[in-house]
Amino acid sequence: MLRQTDPQASKINPWDNGYLTPLVQKQSYGFDRQEARKYFNYPKVRGGILQLSEDLFRVDIKPWKTALWHPKAEAYEMFEGGKLIGRFYLDMHPRPGKYEHANVVPLRQGKGGQVPVIALVMNAPDGLMEHGDVVTFLHEYGHLLHGIFGGQNQHWAGQSGIATEADFGEAPSQMLEEWVFDYDTLKRFATNEAGQPIPQELVAQMNRARLFNLGMGDMRQLGLSEVALRLYQQGAPADLGAAYRGYVNRYDLIPLPEWSQGQNSFSHLAGYGASYYTYRWSKVIADDLFTRFAREGLRNPKTAADYRRLVLAPGGTKPAAELVRDFLGRPISIDAYKAEMARAAR
Ligand SMILES: [Zn+2]
Incomplete structure (x- = not known):
């Protein structure tokens, strides 16, 4: 995609990603962000x-x-x-x-x-x-x-x-995101200026494009998780920027340049401490929780009522593993997360 505008290009830099991704999503998956935007007032x-x-x-x-x-x-x-x-x-x-x-x-x-x-x-x-x-x-x-x-x-x-x-x-918020990828939900409110609901094909394209670079995004999250774990485990190294780049580049497919000082804008490093990994781990749990909705229906009132009563209502009165077991009837599993990654790799 980059070579369409720059025939001499030999590598992709981190700052190219945000520009190239929508172009690839449009060309290879037929999903046009600007077209979708007309339905989200x-x-x-x-x-x-x-x-x-x-x-x-x-x-x-x-x-x-x-x-x-x-x-x-x-x-x-x-x-x-x-x-x-x-x-x-x-x-x-x-x-x-x-x-x-x-x-x-x-x-x-x-x-x-x-x-x-x-x-x-x-x-x-x-x-x-x-x-x-x-x-x-x-x-x-x-x-x-x-x-x-x-x-x-x-x-x-x-x-x-x-x-x-x-x-x-x-986890609860990551799971809820699924509903705005669901045509049945979107058609109720996503309408254009003329009042026409979002086309089913556009939602299908959106769902296909969603899988683009999913693995790369995950590797990036693993790199950031390692930064957080290492810095809190070992304390600040003499060259913070070099340490940050080293950890991130072990995972990221688009390495950071030598002058990058990514730690300076990694605000979660202060807010989340060592536990930045929670974003990936919560996603594992979110995908697992969603399996029951996927099976019983995204708008199934009994499933939603069980979810609210067993997962959300207890707040912090129970360990999370128990909340998930109460709702799914079994312990947390990584299978749904792995299945989604496998779907993205296809
Ligand atoms: Zn959040």
């Missing part, structure tokens, strides 16, 4: 994601009339059978001085009769979004749901909401 995406949680978990979400810190921020209340069970803010669009990534900020833990309050902060366009932004939105919203469902009548604040073992924390 923010207000409809927000409506679709809130509706998805109402459908799956039998809750009602209504606007919450309360003071807000910015005209673009939004506030909602979640009810179940008429009872208030959670409140949340959405602060979705960029502005100067705002936090630049995406995350969920618990503002008040659910404890005793106290209702959880959570903010979801993102930097998505206030109009047409790329599908990747939709995935991020649903991912963060998954943390928000975990915070609310796991924060009902907990005795201790420390066990309320997203209080599971750290290497399980990403």
Whole structure:
């Protein structure tokens, strides 16, 4: 692909990847990100994601009339059978001085009769979004749901909401991402300006393109995991940049150049400490949890109710291995993750 524009090119540099990937996805998989973007207008995406949680978990979400810190921020209340069970803010669009990534900020833990309050902060366009932004939105919203469902009548604040073992924390959100690759879910809210739903073929292309470079992305995650483990195990080496490049390049198929100082922008190194590996390990668990939905139906209310009751509602009151066993009826397995990798390699 690079040689189509640069016939002399002999290697791909790390910064080429973000440019080349959509081109390959378009040429080899028929998936055009810009075409998909026409179906993801923010207000409809927000409506679709809130509706998805109402459908799956039998809750009602209504606007919450309360003071807000910015005209673009939004506030909602979640009810179940008429009872208030959670409140949340959405602060979705960029502005100067705002936090630049995406995350969920618990503002008040659910404890005793106290209702959880959570903010979801993102930097998505206030109009047409790329599908990747939709995935991020649903991912963060998954943390928000975990915070609310796991924060009902907990005795201790420390066990309320997203209080599971750290290497399980990403699993519920990573699993939920599957729903915005599901045509049956997307057709309900992903419509273009004329109101036509996203074509089934476009969703099929999106799913094929999703597998592109999956293995390479995984190797990158393994390299970053090794950086985190090694630096916390051995302390800071004299040449931090060289150590970082050494660990990452052991795995990455596109090596970092000699001058790279990647550790300076690896913010998870402080936030996650040694346990950056949790992103891969949570994905193993997410793929495993999803097997039951894949078998019983993504919109099966009984499966969703079991999932909420057995995995999300306990918050941090049980070891993660027990949560998974309660839901799947067996211990955690790496098989689903391996199957997805095998599918990508085909
Ligand atoms: Zn997350």
